[in-house]
Amino acid sequence: MNPLSNNLELNLDSKTPQELIELLHLTERWQETTDNKFFLYKANPIMEIFHTSKAKTRAIFGGNRSGKTYSTIMEAAMCFIGVVPKSLESLVPVYRIKPSNRIRICTIDYPNNFVKVVWELIQTLIPSDFIKDVIKEQGRVKAITNHDGGFIEFMQYEQDVKKFQGSSRHLIIYDEEPPMSIRDENLMRLVDTDGEEIFGLTPVSEIDRPMIWIYDELYEKAARNVE
Numbered sequence: 001m002n003p004l005s006n007n008l009e010l011n012l013d014s015k016t017p018q019e020l021i022e023l024l025h026l027t028e029r030w031q032e033t034t035d036n037k038f039f040l041y042k043a044n045p046i047m048e049i050f051h052t053s054k055a056k057t058r059a060i061f062g063g064n065r066s067g068k069t070y071s072t073i074m075e076a077a078m079c080f081i082g083v084v085p086k087s088l089e090s091l092v093p094v095y096r097i098k099p100s101n102r103i104r105i106c107t108i109d110y111p112n113n114f115v116k117v118v119w120e121l122i123q124t125l126i127p128s129d130f131i132k133d134v135i136k137e138q139g140r141v142k143a144i145t146n147h148d149g150g151f152i153e154f155m156q157y158e159q160d161v162k163k164f165q166g167s168s169r170h171l172i173i174y175d176e177e178p179p180m181s182i183r184d185e186n187l188m189r190l191v192d193t194d195g196e197e198i199f200g201l202t203p204v205s206e207i208d209r210p211m212i213w214i215y216d217e218l219y220e221k222a223a224r225n226v227e
Helices: 005-014 017-030 044-052 066-083 112-125 180-190 212-226
Strands: 055-060 102-107 133-137 140-145 150-157 171-175 196-201
Touching: 044 055, 044 066, 055 066, 055 212, 066 102, 066 112, 066 150, 066 171, 102 112, 112 133, 112 140, 112 150, 133 180, 171 180, 171 212, 180 196, 196 212
Parallel strands: 055 196, 102 150, 102 171, 171 196
Antiparallel strands: 133 140, 140 150
């Protein structure tokens, strides 16, 4: 048992930043390697269906702060680390969980959407022990790599569509809906690996952003399959 635990709650408010850092170092020995949000993750019933589905294209439609981005980044974390949280053991398809996965996460822009939302969740959900390197270009985060040759690269819709060409990927994740031209390029990256794609988005009106192809290509086709 942590001998400092009885006093921590009472004294933290009075500590200086330097004292808090020192206290953190003192208590590291009691920290478990699985004591973090990734390993403690427990999906709600709807998100459990999302994580365990064997569909090649999966989508979460929901309002702001509904947990869709959290769950899609959690999916990226599982595929990047190569393990699943205890709550999802034996439920997630085993072929999906390989630390050698080449993953692409696409976001609206940089730095606003990426730094404030996606990068913050990456740092929250992927324990630093599993990250070999953070690759930057002129201070801009481009990718993270692991110790098994896998990586997660980060791209934005504001980039030229030609930037989305290149070698194959195992998983492509979209945070909010992408232009159809970018999705088309990304689909070509999945052919060689029989890869998968994930969409996490808040549906918008045609006036806000005319992405009608999302409805035609994903929502309507899925609805017909259910019928």
